Amino acid sequence: xxxxxxxxxxxxxxxxxxxxxxxxxxxxxxxxxxxxxxxxxxxxxxxxxxxxxxxxxxxxxxxxxxxxxxxxxxxxxxxxxxxxxxxxxxxxxxxxxxxxxxxxxxxxxxxxxxxxxxxxxxxxxxxxxxxxxxxxxxxxxxxxxxxxxxxxxxxxxxxxxxxxxxxxxxxxxxxxxxxxxxxxxxxxxxxxxxxxxxxxxxxxxxxxxxxxxxxxxxxxxxxxxxxxxxxxxxxxxxxxxxxxxxxxxxxxxxxxxxxxxxxxxxxxxxxxxxxxxxxxxxxxxxxxxxxxxxxxxxxxxxxxxxxxxxxxxxxxxxxxxxxxxxxxxxxxxxxxxxxxxxxxxxxxxxxxxxxxxxxxxxxxxxxxxxxxxxxxxxxxxxxxxxxxxxxxxxxxxxxxxxxxxxxxxxxxxxxxxxxxxxxxxxxxxxxxxxxxxxxxxxxxxxxxxxxxxxxxxxxxxxxxxxxxxxxxxxxxxxxxxxxxxxxxxxxxxxxxxxxxxxxxxxxxxxxxxxxxxxxxxxxxxxxxxxxxxxxxxxxxxxxxxxxxxxxxxxxxxxxxx
RNA sequence: GCGCCCGUAGCUCAACAGGAUAGAGCAUCGGCCUUCUAAGCCGAGGGUUGCAGGUUCGAGCCCUGCCGGGCGCGCCA
Numbered sequence: 001x002x003x004x005x006x007x008x009x010x011x012x013x014x015x016x017x018x019x020x021x022x023x024x025x026x027x028x029x030x031x032x033x034x035x036x037x038x039x040x041x042x043x044x045x046x047x048x049x050x051x052x053x054x055x056x057x058x059x060x061x062x063x064x065x066x067x068x069x070x071x072x073x074x075x076x077x078x079x080x081x082x083x084x085x086x087x088x089x090x091x092x093x094x095x096x097x098x099x100x101x102x103x104x105x106x107x108x109x110x111x112x113x114x115x116x117x118x119x120x121x122x123x124x125x126x127x128x129x130x131x132x133x134x135x136x137x138x139x140x141x142x143x144x145x146x147x148x149x150x151x152x153x154x155x156x157x158x159x160x161x162x163x164x165x166x167x168x169x170x171x172x173x174x175x176x177x178x179x180x181x182x183x184x185x186x187x188x189x190x191x192x193x194x195x196x197x198x199x200x201x202x203x204x205x206x207x208x209x210x211x212x213x214x215x216x217x218x219x220x221x222x223x224x225x226x227x228x229x230x231x232x233x234x235x236x237x238x239x240x241x242x243x244x245x246x247x248x249x250x251x252x253x254x255x256x257x258x259x260x261x262x263x264x265x266x267x268x269x270x271x272x273x274x275x276x277x278x279x280x281x282x283x284x285x286x287x288x289x290x291x292x293x294x295x296x297x298x299x300x301x302x303x304x305x306x307x308x309x310x311x312x313x314x315x316x317x318x319x320x321x322x323x324x325x326x327x328x329x330x331x332x333x334x335x336x337x338x339x340x341x342x343x344x345x346x347x348x349x350x351x352x353x354x355x356x357x358x359x360x361x362x363x364x365x366x367x368x369x370x371x372x373x374x375x376x377x378x379x380x381x382x383x384x385x386x387x388x389x390x391x392x393x394x395x396x397x398x399x400x401x402x403x404x405x406x407x408x409x410x411x412x413x414x415x416x417x418x419x420x421x422x423x424x425x426x427x428x429x430x431x432x433x434x435x436x437x438x439x440x441x442x443x444x445x446x447x448x449x450x451x452x453x454x455x456x457x458x459x460x461x462x463x464x465x466x467x468x469x470x471x472x473x474x475x476x477x478x479x480x481x482x483x484x485x486x487x488x489x490x491x492x493x494x495x496x497x498x499x500x501x502x503x504x505x506x507x508x509x510x511x512x513x514x515x516x517x518x519x520x521x522x523x524x525x526x527x528x529x530x531x532x533x534x535x536x537x538x539x540x541x542x543x544x545x546x547x548x549x550x551x552x553x554x555x556x557x558x559x560x561x
Numbered sequence: 562g563c564g565c566c567c568g569u570a571g572c573u574c575a576a577c578a579g580g581a582u583a584g585a586g587c588a589u590c591g592g593c594c595u596u597c598u599a600a601g602c603c604g605a606g607g608g609u610u611g612c613a614g615g616u617u618c619g620a621g622c623c624c625u626g627c628c629g630g631g632c633g634c635g636c637c638a
Contacts, residue, residue, distance in 0.1 A: 034577070036584085046580060049618065059618070083581050084618065129638070169638050196637095292636055303564075303634085310636040317638045345565055346633050373566065374631070378573095415574070418566055420631065422573060427587075430600090436586070438600050446598065453597050487577090494577060506575060509585075520593090520602040561600065 001099065001486050002032040004075055005043050005089055012069035013047075016055075021065055026054050034487060038476065041080060041088035042483050048085040059085025096479055097470045099486035103541040104463060111492045111548050116157030120332050123149050125339035126251070126258075127164040130243045131175045133202055134250045136375045136412075136423065137341055139396040143412035143554075144372055145339040146256045147501035150552045155496040160333070163258045164324065167240055168265040169317065174198065175243075176236035182207030183229035202246075210238050218244035218261075250397050255405060255554045267320045267327070276323040276358065277308060277315070285357040300353035318347055322354030329355070329362055336367035337499060342418070345371055370499045372417040379425040403428045406555045410437040413553055414505035436509055437555065440546060443512035443519075445561040447543035450524050452560075454536065457525065461536045469533035477518045481538060484511055488545050492552065501553065508549045515542050 009030050016022045028050050035044050048063035055062050063081045070079065075095035080088045103110045125145025128138045145161075152159045178197040186192060188199040197203075209216070210225035216238065217223075223241045226234040244261075251257070267273050277293070280286050285296050286308065293309035308319050328336050348369050355362045377384040377394045384394055399408050407428045414436070415421050427435060454461060473479070488507065495503040524535040547557040 029578080031578075031580095033580075035581090036576085037581075040581070044581085046619095049580080052618075086581065166638060171638060290636085294636095307636045312636075314636085316636065341632090342566065343632055344638090347638095348565090371566080371632095419574090420567075424573070424587095427573080435600075439586090442598080442600050446601085450597050457597095490577080498577095502575085503577075506577095506585090509575090513585080516601055517603090519597080520599095523597065525597050561598080 001075070001091065001095060001483075002043065002490065004073075004095075005032045005045070006030045008070055008073055008076070009045060009047055009066070011071050012066050015069040016065060021057075021062075022051060022055050026051065035088065038480065040082060040086070041078070041090045043089045043091070044086050045089075046086060048081075048087060052085065063087050091479075091483060093471060096482040096486070097467065099482050100470055100537060100541045101467050103485055103488075103544050104467070104537070107544060108548060108551075110544060111489045112154045112156075113489065113493060114156035115493065115496075116152060116155050118156060118158050119334055120160070121152055121157045121335040121337065122160045122162055122328055122331070122333040123152070123337045123339065124162045124164055124328075126256075127166070127340065128247060129166045129169075129171055130240045130247065131171050131198060132200060132243065134247050134396040135393040136377060136396060136399060137372075137393075139254070139399060139408065140372050140375050140412045140417075140421065141339050141341065142251060142254055142256045142396070143409050144370065144417050144501060147409075147413045147504070147553055148337065148339065148370070148496075148499050150554065151492065151496035151499075151501060151504070154492055154552060157335075160260060161256075161258045162260040162262055164262045164264065165244065166264045166317075168263075168268060168320065172236060172240065175239050176232055178203050179207050179210065179235050179239045180229060180232055183211055183235070202243075206239055206242050209242060210235060216242045216245050218248060250395075250400070253400050253405065254396065255409065262324065264320050264324070267323045272323040272327060273315060273320050276326055276354070277319065280308075280322075280354065280357045283357055283359050295350075295354060295357065297350055297353040300349075300356045302349045302353055306350055318350045318354065321347065321351050322358075325351055325355055325367060326358060326360070326362075328367070329360070337370060338367055339370045339372070339417075342371040342373050345369075368499070370417055373420045375412070375421045375423055377423045377425060384425070399423075399425075406441070407435065407437045409554050410505060413501045416500065416502050436505075438561070439516075440508045440512040440550065441556070441558050442561055443515045444543055444546045444550070444557045445559060446515075446519060447539045447546075448559040450536070450539055453525055459525075459532075461533060461540075463537075466533045466537035466540075469530045470537055472528075472530040472534040473538060475522065477514070477521065478535075478538060481511075481514055481518060481542065484514060485541055485545050488549070495552075504549050504552050508546060508553075511542065511545060511549075515539075515546075 013022065017024050028047065030047060032043050032045050035041055048066055049059045052059040052062055060081060063085045067079050067081060067087060075092055076089055077092040078090040082088050123145055126138050126142050128134055149159050149161050174194065174196050175198060177194040181194055181197060182204050188197065211227050213225045213227045215222060215224040218241050221241050223238045225238050228234065280295060285299065287294050287296065291311040292307045294305045295308045297306050298304060307316050309315055355366065356364065403425060411423055411428050491503055491507045495501055524539055526532050550557045
């Protein structure tokens with residue numbers, strides 16, 4: 001409804017310019033806001049206050065001129081000037097009814113748009129090293145990243161979900177050595193346990209599986225344990241495949257699917273790392289010093305230059321990352337979003353610097369980053385740090401098992417990514433009013449229940465007569481609910497454009513709250529036919545929006561609870 | 562020391578491009594089930610938005626300086 005109101009204002013502006021009340025060259029951004037207080041109408045604009053200075057008039061006087069110049073519209077019931085110069089719009093019954101109609105005609109498409117116009121966007125998220133189980137931090141990345149993808153899809157983008165495996169670094173050697181040590185019966189407490197070895201119980205499970213001769217397969221590889229504790233290469237491949245498989249199972253249980261699993265090792269075998277280094281050198285952005293090859297990242301805003309190739313000949317970690325992002329660019333992604341933990345934020349400057357140094361037309365701020373802060377887990381009022389399985393952190397699987405997929409996803413995605421997150425296990429698993437997930441789901445189930453009762457009573461509801469019957473809804477609470485439904489598409493748009501899924505969960509929480517209040521105050525299945533049909537229509541529209549929003553969060557919308 | 566993020570009710574968090582009287586939930590206290598699911602509703606108390614300046618018609622939001630917390634600052638990934 002905002003664009004329609006903005007259009008009316010735009011027409012009024014033109015008229016005032018024509019009448020020389022306003023200078024012809026002012027081009028204000030016409031801002032239409034939702035009102036917080038219903039005594040301020042349904043929508044409001046600050047336009048008169050913005051233009052008071054160029055017009056040389058006081059805001060309220062200008063507001064009156066704008067209102068007088070406003071074209072007549074059946075969408076608006078009433079316009080008022082209030083406060084320092086706000087113009088408040090009260091929507092007509094015709095326009096609120098049209099909002100409900102829009103929901104029920106579009107159904108599961110309501111709120112979706114085609115802003116992305118089919119452009120390609122790639123979202124890289126989770127990207128955990130294949131050296132252990134996924135922990136709750138990865139869970140936050142998975143939830144936020146997947147919700148961002150759903151939002152981008154809902155706004156017309158062609159989305160690729162991608163997981164980058166760092167399977168080429170030193171940590172893989174440490175993993176292999178740790179498993180080998182377990183195969184040989186060592187424990188982390190032994191003196192000969194590898195330095196920097198992985199100590200968690202899962203290493204023991206892994207070693208036992210290898211020595212049993214199990215076969216493990218992941219997306220694109222399959223290995224059988226050779227049962228030979230001296231076969232370090234075999235152990236390495238087996239361990240990576242095993243842990244990738246574990247992670248895949250966790251992600252599947254979390255409802256997250258990736259389109260592409262990209263292996264860091266492939267960048268080496270395909271020569272892409274070497275090619276990127278050569279290009280940077282050819283472009284004159286590198287120099288040798290102390291036996292190492294450096295990238296002059298200070299040319300691109302870094303505070304000091306960075307080593308690319310170490311004296312031992314190996315590349316530092318960000319070099320394959322640059323090659324990887326060049327590859328993304330070459331695959332045609334105009335927009336790339338990397339969702340990762342904030343502890344990696346220092347890589348951003350380096351990767352972008354490397355990409356600029358390649359000089360292949362990549363825009364300066366590319367790619368985008370969404371960084372999430374740490375998660376702490378609370379149980380019984382105390383911080384939980386230890387998982388038996390992983391040894392040092394709470395695993396995603398522990399959480400899904402204990403709390404459930406819906407609540408885990410909701411809690412991890414319902415907060416702004418920047419800013420630390422406290423995950424309260426007791427709250428998340430409580431099946432009571434404490435729990436916002438159930439609160440929203442319950443609203444959905446309640447509407448379903450109303451329709452079941454309707455059928456039990458041998459009555460029916462039908463869309464067209466239902467929409468006509470909306471005129472029987474005269475309560476303020478009902479009008480407010482309709483207006484709120486009308487805000488949903490804008491919420492989706494904002495959430496998608498800003499990579500902020502939590503806007504959706506906030507909105508759903510509010511909508512569910514308004515619904516519960518209305519439900520408790522007013523009976524839906526009343527005898528009077530028009531009133532009943534009108535309320536059923538509104539209830540169904542609410543149900544539809546709740547279902548659509550929950551889907552964007554990857555949370556189920558149960559029919560009954 | 563430098564860089565990034567955060568600081569809002571006792572706790573966990575909101576506040577849509579700078580808009581009107583800063584909102585929810587939990588916790589606390591008091592009410593509501595012969596009525597469509599009480600996983601719900603209604604009401605009460607609770608705040609100098611870390612501090613101090615600045616920008617402007619208007620600041621939780623923007624700027625500067627402090628204070629406090631997190632993360633990072635490697636020829637580790």
